[in-house]
Structures are given as structure tokens and as C-alpha cells.
Amino acid sequence: MPIVAPSLLASNFLKLQEECTMLNESEAEWFHLDVMDGVFVPNISFGLPVIEQIRTTTKKVCDVHLMIIQPDRYTEAFKKAGADILTVHIEACTHLHRTVQHIKSLGMQAGVSLNPHTPVDSLKDILDDIDVVLLMSVNPGFGGQSFILHTLHKIKELRRMIDERALNTKIEIDGGVTLENAASIVQAGADVLVAGSTVFKSKDPKATISQLKHIA
Numbered sequence: 001m002p003i004v005a006p007s008l009l010a011s012n013f014l015k016l017q018e019e020c021t022m023l024n025e026s027e028a029e030w031f032h033l034d035v036m037d038g039v040f041v042p043n044i045s046f047g048l049p050v051i052e053q054i055r056t057t058t059k060k061v062c063d064v065h066l067m068i069i070q071p072d073r074y075t076e077a078f079k080k081a082g083a084d085i086l087t088v089h090i091e092a093c094t095h096l097h098r099t100v101q102h103i104k105s106l107g108m109q110a111g112v113s114l115n116p117h118t119p120v121d122s123l124k125d126i127l128d129d130i131d132v133v134l135l136m137s138v139n140p141g142f143g144g145q146s147f148i149l150h151t152l153h154k155i156k157e158l159r160r161m162i163d164e165r166a167l168n169t170k171i172e173i174d175g176g177v178t179l180e181n182a183a184s185i186v187q188a189g190a191d192v193l194v195a196g197s198t199v200f201k202s203k204d205p206k207a208t209i210s211q212l213k214h215i216a
């Protein structure tokens with residue numbers, strides 16, 4: 001069964017506490033928190049103070065996805081704000097190995113994210129060092145986009161790489177995940193489903209989370 005990680009980007013920020021309570025009562029294991037800087041991606045979302053507050057509402061895993069340039073400037077700050085997993089973009093890092101080691105030295109799990117055009121092959125010299133690979137299945141920056149079908153090939157290729165090395169690295173898929181495509185994403189080899197619009201725009205978000213969890 002996949003881990004379900006609702007993306008709070010699609011939540012109602014005026015009712016953030018209620019949204020967090022709903023997630024706490026649901027089968028979601030991770031809170032997916034999208035940080036955007038308006039430079040790496042053409043949108044600005046939320047940052048440290050919001051994550052700090054969300055952290056006080058939950059004991060679930062806080063999975064922070066940094067869509068920012070020069071993420072090293074903020075590694076400690078996100079640890080302090082309560083991140084359990086800190087994911088950086090391969091396209092935003094100059095010394096990725098150093099960045100990953102720094103994240104892990106602070107006691108967080110390290111994730112590396114790939115934009116849709118970045119081949120999974122680019123992970124071959126870092127894969128053994130990371131806990132999570134976050135494959136973007138849309139171009140990052142906005143919720144509510146359509147899943148890019150080619151991602152299914154990338155998931156299968158990455159699954160092969162991980163299994164060949166007998167690693168426990170998780171494959172997380174982010175963007176355009178729906179009740180219609182979730183089963184094929186999991187069958188291709190994904191471990192974690194990020195879902196924003198599908199969860200928060202549904203009539204019954206808790207039930208939708210359960211459906212995503214049990215769909216495959």
C-alpha cells in the first residue's frame with residue numbers, strides 16, 4: 001500500500017488548523033509541504049513560520065519539498081521548523097552530495113527531487129546516499145496540473161535502479177495524482193503519492209485519502 005502525502009498547497013489556508021486536524025484523523029502518513037521562492041519556480045507559497053505552526057498540530061511526518069534556489073542557506077532553519085524529510089531539487093544544487101550529507105547530519109531524511117525533463121540516470125552517483133526520490137510528474141510551481149504520462153517510464157526505471165542495489169529509497173510522485181491514475185503509478189513502482197487537488201478539492205477529503213491508500 002502506498003504512503004499518502006496530501007499537499008497542503010491545495011488546502012484552505014484560512015482553515016489550516018481544521019485541515020491539519022482532518023489529516024491527523026485520516027490515513028495519510030505524511031504532510032507534504034511545498035515551499036516555493038518565486039525564483040526556482042514561478043510561484044511563491046509559504047515558508048518557515050507556517051511550517052513551524054503546522055508542526056505543532058501533528059506528530060505525522062512533515063515532508064518538506066523545497067522548490068527554492070540555494071537550499072543550503074535554509075537547511076538548519078527547516079530542521080528547527082520541524083521538517084522530518086527535507087527534499088531539494090537536483091537542478092537547484094551545485095554540490096548535491098554535500099547538501100544531502102548536511103541534511104542527514106542534522107537528523108532529517110534527505111530527499112532529492114527531479115523535474116520532468118531530468119533523467120533518473122542523473123541520480124546514479126547519489127542514489128545510495130538518499131532516503132527519498134521525489135519525481136515531479138508536472139512542472140513544479142502550481143497545483144491542479146495534469147500528470148505527465150512519461151513519468152510512468154521514469155518510475156519503472158528508478159524502481160529497477162533501487163531494487164538492483166537493494167536500497168530502501170522511497171519513490172515519491174508529485175503532481176496530477178488522481179483516483180484514476182493512482183493505481184498505475186503504484187504498479188509502476190511508486191511508494192508515496194503526493195496529492196493536493198484530488199484530496200482538498202474533494203467532497204470528503206478523508207475518504208479520498210483512504211481511496212488513494214487502498215486503490216492499488
Ligand SMILES: O=C(CO)[C@@H](O)[C@H](O)COP(=O)(O)O
Pocket residue numbers: 007009010034065138139140141142143144145174175176177194195196197198
Ligand atoms: O509541488 C507541487 C507543485 O509544484 C505539488 O505538490 C502540487 O501541489 C501537487 O498538486 P496537485 O497536482 O496534486 O494538485
